[in-house]
Amino acid sequence: MRAEVPLARILDAIDYRPDLSSADLRRLAGALGLNEIGLCALGCGQYPLPEAAALPFCLHPLRMAHGIGFANAYLVAVCGASHGILFDTGPDIVALQAAWPRAIKTVDAVFLTHVEGEHTGGLCEVVARFGLSAAFCPTGAKVPCGRAMGEGERMRFGPFEVTAFSTPGHASAHNCYLVTAPSERPGGALLISGDLVFAGSVGGGYFCHRQLATHLRRMLGAVPPQTVIAPGHGPLTTAEHELRYNPFVV
Numbered sequence: 001m002r003a004e005v006p007l008a009r010i011l012d013a014i015d016y017r018p019d020l021s022s023a024d025l026r027r028l029a030g031a032l033g034l035n036e037i038g039l040c041a042l043g044c045g046q047y048p049l050p051e052a053a054a055l056p057f058c059l060h061p062l063r064m065a066h067g068i069g070f071a072n073a074y075l076v077a078v079c080g081a082s083h084g085i086l087f088d089t090g091p092d093i094v095a096l097q098a099a100w101p102r103a104i105k106t107v108d109a110v111f112l113t114h115v116e117g118e119h120t121g122g123l124c125e126v127v128a129r130f131g132l133s134a135a136f137c138p139t140g141a142k143v144p145c146g147r148a149m150g151e152g153e154r155m156r157f158g159p160f161e162v163t164a165f166s167t168p169g170h171a172s173a174h175n176c177y178l179v180t181a182p183s184e185r186p187g188g189a190l191l192i193s194g195d196l197v198f199a200g201s202v203g204g205g206y207f208c209h210r211q212l213a214t215h216l217r218r219m220l221g222a223v224p225p226q227t228v229i230a231p232g233h234g235p236l237t238t239a240e241h242e243l244r245y246n247p248f249v250v
């Protein structure tokens with residue numbers, strides 16, 4: 001191919017066995033129009049992570065083992081409160097319980113980014129356990145206990161305002177959720193990004209790569225630069241940081 005990198009090495013990298021030299025990565029970035037600095041850092045296992053801005057509420061990442069990696073769910077709560085709102089439910093209820101912070105006794109709402117085993121395990125059980133009528137889901141998601149939440153729809157729970165953005169690409173039904181708490185302290189937004197964007201990477205475009213790329217660019221541009229991004233996999237990052245370094249934001 002144009003980058004003159006052996007196909008076997010590219011396939012190994014796709015299969016999580018990267019053996020690409022910096023020269024390979026530079027040529028790949030050039031041939032594919034990717035961010036060279038970000039791709040080289042990622043390929044060398046040195047993708048930089050930003051100092052995430054302080055949020056006006058507490059964010060509890062619930063990191064759960066899944067396959068060869070980890071999946072994240074998130075609880076958002078007023079600091080010191082015993083209740084909050086939950087985003088995704090991880091691979092299963094046992095893993096979710098093991099990751100659950102002791103201080104949080106109940107949830108006021110559950111939101112789902114997309115239907116995939118490592119994010120929806122035990123979803124309806126969680127909804128029933130906390131006496132909720134349904135989980136807020138992307139429009140078109142096939143979830144028996146789901147209630148559709150479409151583009152621009154906004155919900156309030158206590159001080160939290162949650163706005164849904166329809167971001168198909170990784171899946172046909174996929175939402176990101178922007179969380180703010182305007183009454184707590186101005187500024188400080190959180191984007192629950194599901195499998196749209198990760199620190200230094202993006203979700204697979206299993207439904208439509210073109211749509212994923214479009215929504216990726218749209219979302220990173222739509223939120224304030226310091227917005228904390230909480231992805232379905234991997235560490236926290238910020239919108240500004242991913243715009244600058246994410247190799248796949250083109």
Ligand SMILES: [Fe+2]
Binds near residue numbers: 071116118119232233
């Ligand atoms: Fe995922």
